[in-house]
Amino acid sequence: xxxxxxxxxxxxxxxVSGRVEGEALVTTQTISGWGGINERxxxxxxxxxxxxxxxxxxxxxxxxxAKGSSGWSAFFHMTRINGVAPAAMLFTRMTTKMALGAVVxxxxxxxxxxxxxFTEIRTGDHVVVDxxxxxxxxxxx
Amino acid sequence: MHLTDTxxxxxxxxxxxxxxxxxxxxxxxxxxxxxxxxxxxxxxAGAFNASTPSVRKIAENGMAEVFSRLNLDSDxxxxxxxMAARTCQLITGIDDQNWALQGADPQMVQMQRxxxxxxxxxGVNLMATCTPYQVGNVPTFGEHCAWMESSAVIYCNGALxxxxxxxxxxxxxxxxxxxxxxYWGYHLTENRYGNRHIRVEVPVRSMLDWGLLGYFTGxxxxxxxxxxxxxxxGVDLVKLKHFGAxxxxxxxxxxxxxxxxxxxxxxxxxxxxPNRAEDFHVYDAAARKKMYDTxxxxxxxxxxxxxxxxxxxxxxxxxxxxxxxxxxxxxxxxALWVHTPRAIRTxxxxxxxxxxxxxxxxxxxxxxCPAISRRLPEGVRVIATDxxxxxxxxxxxxxxxxxxxxLEACIEAGLTGTWKxxx
Numbered sequence: 001x002x003x004x005x006x007x008x009x010x011x012x013x014x015x016v017s018g019r020v021e022g023e024a025l026v027t028t029q030t031i032s033g034w035g036g037i038n039e040r041x042x043x044x045x046x047x048x049x050x051x052x053x054x055x056x057x058x059x060x061x062x063x064x065x066a067k068g069s070s071g072w073s074a075f076f077h078m079t080r081i082n083g084v085a086p087a088a089m090l091f092t093r094m095t096t097k098m099a100l101g102a103v104v105x106x107x108x109x110x111x112x113x114x115x116x117x118f119t120e121i122r123t124g125d126h127v128v129v130d131x132x133x134x135x136x137x138x139x140x141x
Numbered sequence: 142m143h144l145t146d147t148x149x150x151x152x153x154x155x156x157x158x159x160x161x162x163x164x165x166x167x168x169x170x171x172x173x174x175x176x177x178x179x180x181x182x183x184x185x186a187g188a189f190n191a192s193t194p195s196v197r198k199i200a201e202n203g204m205a206e207v208f209s210r211l212n213l214d215s216d217x218x219x220x221x222x223x224m225a226a227r228t229c230q231l232i233t234g235i236d237d238q239n240w241a242l243q244g245a246d247p248q249m250v251q252m253q254r255x256x257x258x259x260x261x262x263x264g265v266n267l268m269a270t271c272t273p274y275q276v277g278n279v280p281t282f283g284e285h286c287a288w289m290e291s292s293a294v295i296y297c298n299g300a301l302x303x304x305x306x307x308x309x310x311x312x313x314x315x316x317x318x319x320x321x322x323x324y325w326g327y328h329l330t331e332n333r334y335g336n337r338h339i340r341v342e343v344p345v346r347s348m349l350d351w352g353l354l355g356y357f358t359g360x361x362x363x364x365x366x367x368x369x370x371x372x373x374x375g376v377d378l379v380k381l382k383h384f385g386a387x388x389x390x391x392x393x394x395x396x397x398x399x400x401x402x403x404x405x406x407x408x409x410x411x412x413x414x415p416n417r418a419e420d421f422h423v424y425d426a427a428a429r430k431k432m433y434d435t436x437x438x439x440x441x442x443x444x445x446x447x448x449x450x451x452x453x454x455x456x457x458x459x460x461x462x463x464x465x466x467x468x469x470x471x472x473x474x475x476a477l478w479v480h481t482p483r484a485i486r487t488x489x490x491x492x493x494x495x496x497x498x499x500x501x502x503x504x505x506x507x508x509x510c511p512a513i514s515r516r517l518p519e520g521v522r523v524i525a526t527d528x529x530x531x532x533x534x535x536x537x538x539x540x541x542x543x544x545x546x547x548l549e550a551c552i553e554a555g556l557t558g559t560w561k562x563x564x
Contacts, residue, residue, distance in 0.1 A: 015173045030363075030393070035512065035534040041194065047438065047537050067364070067393040070289040073309030074188070077211065078195055080552075094391065095364060096306040096326060099173040103166070104214045104311050109173075 007128070010115045012090075014131035015099065018108035021128040024121050024138075025049050025059040029081070033101065034071030038116040042084030057084035060127040062117050065093035072097040077104040078082040088129040090117055090136060110136065142171040142323075143178045151447045159208075159222055162215035163315035169217040169225025170312055171323040176444040180324035184280055184287040186273050186304070187313025189211070189265050191256035192234035192249060192514075200252050221318075224264040227280055228317040230257075232453075234258045234514045235387035236495040236506050237483075243516040244510070251379055265317070265533050269508040270482035272453045274301065274380065282404055285328055287316035291395070291453045292386035292530065298396040300381040301413070302404035305327050307395055327396055331345055333405060334414035335398050337362040341371030342425045349547040349563060351375075352529040354424060355384035357394025359430070361422045368398045368412040370530045371424070376402045379455050386452050387529035434562060436532045438479075439523050439542030444522040447503075447555040449548065450480030450536065451510055451528035456488050458548075459505070463494035465552045471502035472558035476518040503555075 029050055031037065042057030049063040057079070066072045079085040089102050089109040102109035108131040121127060121138050128137040145150065152164040163535045167179060183562075187413045191200045191207045199207050206218040213219070235245050235253045257267055268276050271290050280286050280303030288305040297303040304403050306326040308316065316322045326332055339361065345354050358367050376399065388394040398405060398412035406412035449462060459481050471477055479498055481489060486507050491494050510515045512535045517524070525544040526532050532545035544560045 013175075016169075035538055045537050068390065070294065070307045070309055071188075071289050072307075072312055074211070077214070077311065081210075082195070093364065094174065096174065096308060096312070096323075097393075100170050100309045100312050103169045103173050104309075 003087050007139040008120055010112040010113050010117065010120060010136040010138065011134055012113040013138060014134055015111055016102050016107065016109040017132050018088045019132065020108050021126065022058060022060045022127045024062055024123055025051070025056050026062040026118065026121055026123045028064065030064045030067035032068030032123065033066065033073070033075035033097070034069035036068055037075055037079070039075045039078040040082055040084070042079050044089040055084070056086045058087050060088045060090065060129060061086035062090045062121050065091045066095055066097035066101055070097065073100040073104050073120045076101040080105050090129065092117065110134070142168060142176055142385070148179060148321065156423070157222055157283040158219040159213065160318050162209065162213045162217070162219055163282045163318040166214050166315045167321055167323065167396060170539055174325045176323035176325040178324050179321040180285050180328050181320055182285045182287045182316055182322050183226045184278070184286040185226045185286055185313050185317045186231055186278065186290065187228065187291060187308070187317060188231050188289055188295060188310045188496065189256070189314065190230060190233040190253060190258040194249070197249070197252065199305050200256070207256065207312065212310060214311045220389070221263055223337055224317040226265060226317050226320040228269045229266040229273050231273065231293070231468065233269050233508050234512065237509045239504065239506050242504060243514060244519065248262050260343065266445060268482065272482060275453065275455060275485065276482045280364065287313055287322040289313050291389035293383070294395050295397070296382060296388045298327055298348050299385055299398070328357070333366070333396055334416045335366045335368035335412045336416045336418065337365045337367045337422070338418035339367050339369045339422045339424055341369060341373055342423055343372060343429050345373045346375050347547065348380065349444065350529065351380040351384045353429050354386045355387025356391045356432045356529045357424050357428055358397070359388040359390060359394050362391035362392055362394060364395070366396045366398070367394065368400065368406070368409055368418070370400060370409060373399065379458060382452050390533040391529040423555070427557035430564065433545070435530055436545035438532070438536040439544045441523050441542055442560045444523050444525045444544065444554045444558060445475055446477060446518055446524045446558050447477040447551050448511055448526040448528070448531055450523055451512070451531040454479060454481040454485070456485050459485065459489045459494045461487050461548065462552070463497040465531050465549065466501035466503060467497050469556055471555050474558050475555050477503040477555045479503060479505045480510050481505065481507060511535060515539060517541070525551045525560055527551050547548065
């Protein structure tokens with residue numbers, strides 16, 4: 001049941017501009033692009049990943065960042081072309097893979113938060129990301 | 142981000158539309174990183190090939206559209222000029238000679254050839270390997286590079302003292318046309334010092350040892366910079382290639398120091414510079430066994446495919462395989478593919494290695510690998526490989542069971558059809 005409390009407000013730095021809202025998918029594990037995701041359906045395929053088999057398509061993806069092969073940006077780029085990109089990316093570890101991947105996926109992206117997004121945001125929460133204002137609003141679901 | 146007058150002119154179209162699109166992407170990317178400026182580079186290693194099914198639709202509209210969309214992230218198709226920086230092609234999806242063996246669609250082969258003709262015409266050197274440093278692109282100490290391919294990046298930074306971040310398909314396209322890349326991360330001296338310490342307390346000598354140590358290193362330090370000290374011997378190009386590929390697979394390691402062996406540190410103090418180790422890890426016999434077990438994803442001991450050459454094999458590695466297979470025959474149910482850069486394959490042919498491997502029933506492939514191409518011999522269920530990187534990725538990509546072990550264990554499995562392993 002939806003709660004009527006005020007949404008939690010988290011501030012951060014916009015990496016790719018834009019505003020979007022949607023359902024959160026949260027993992028404390030970094031994600032591989034090439035070899036880690038299926039770019040045709042947006043699912044995680046890395047066999048030891050806690051989200052294996054789940055899709056991030058259309059979700060507000062909350063994760064530490066990118067790992068693995070340099071195909072990261074190209075694979076997330078293809079999720080955009082294939083219409084299965086996440087709706088937004090909220091991440092905590094800046095790397096070149098992560099920055100370039102967010103830029104070419106062209107979805108709102110943020111980092112450098114003033115709160116721990118892994119404890120404040122849970123999978124299924126409703127999240128409003130405004131990368132231009134530098135805000136994330138979280139409503140518990 | 143600060144731009145020089147030349148860079149502003151590029152952005153504003155003085156170098157043509159493609160250069161402007163490239164500069165636009167570099168600005169978006171540099172701002173996302175929080176970079177202060179760009180740095181000049183004359184050494185780009187990227188992925189300009191069109192050899193995957195997902196590219197086919199775009200390729201139907203011409204190779205300029207492929208480059209514009211996938212290498213520059215430009216919605217507008219722009220005319221692609223000569224590369225401004227020295228640029229090479231990394232690994233591709235199709236072996237130009239053994240494509241039928243791969244089961245590649247002839248239309249895809251044609252698309253790949255069209256794409257190679259297009260970028261070759263514009264000055265991209267078609268090395269077609271994940272190891273450009275084996276076939277002529279060896280950065281000098283301190284050289285600013287823009288490289289893709291995690292195993293090549295860690296080799297460039299750690300083994301050679303070149304300077305590159307892990308770039309992507311789009312940023313290498315932009316760097317090739319502008320000779321610029323964001324001045325961030327490993328381009329800056331202060332970001333190259335160690336911050337994790339690994340003490341090696343079990344002898345690390347063989348290729349298997351170096352692969353396991355690499356896999357442990359990535360597991361422990363993730364994206365940090367390890368300084369390794371202790372019982373390591375036999376440090377050479379091939380061992381560091383193997384070590385780095387493993388560390389970049391299990392973690393995101395892009396830089397490391399082995400004081401006394403790697404170029405930026407003669408002793409541990411130099412490796413750490415102003416930093417102190419934030420974590421201390423011990424690699425011992427138990428850790429080694431744990432890594433070996435972690436890399437296994439198979440249960441069925443009946444093996445049907447042996448994958449060797451990830452990262453692409455050196456000439457000595459190909460020679461070693463030829464020696465181990467000399468005068469023998471692979472089990473009839475097993476396929477064995479050896480992967481090496483095409484330039485090295487030429488030397489391997491001349492040295493008689495290719496003929497000896499083929500006489501045993503094996504194949505020598507170039508330009509690609511099964512993880513990149515997603516192509517294995519038909520009906521493969523269980524693979525064995527001597528590469529920690531391939532053992533990490535291929536089972537997930539190809540939905541097969543995977544054994545990992547020494548080259549000797551892989552060859553034995555190839556000859557008997559049964560996996561025995563090393564422990």
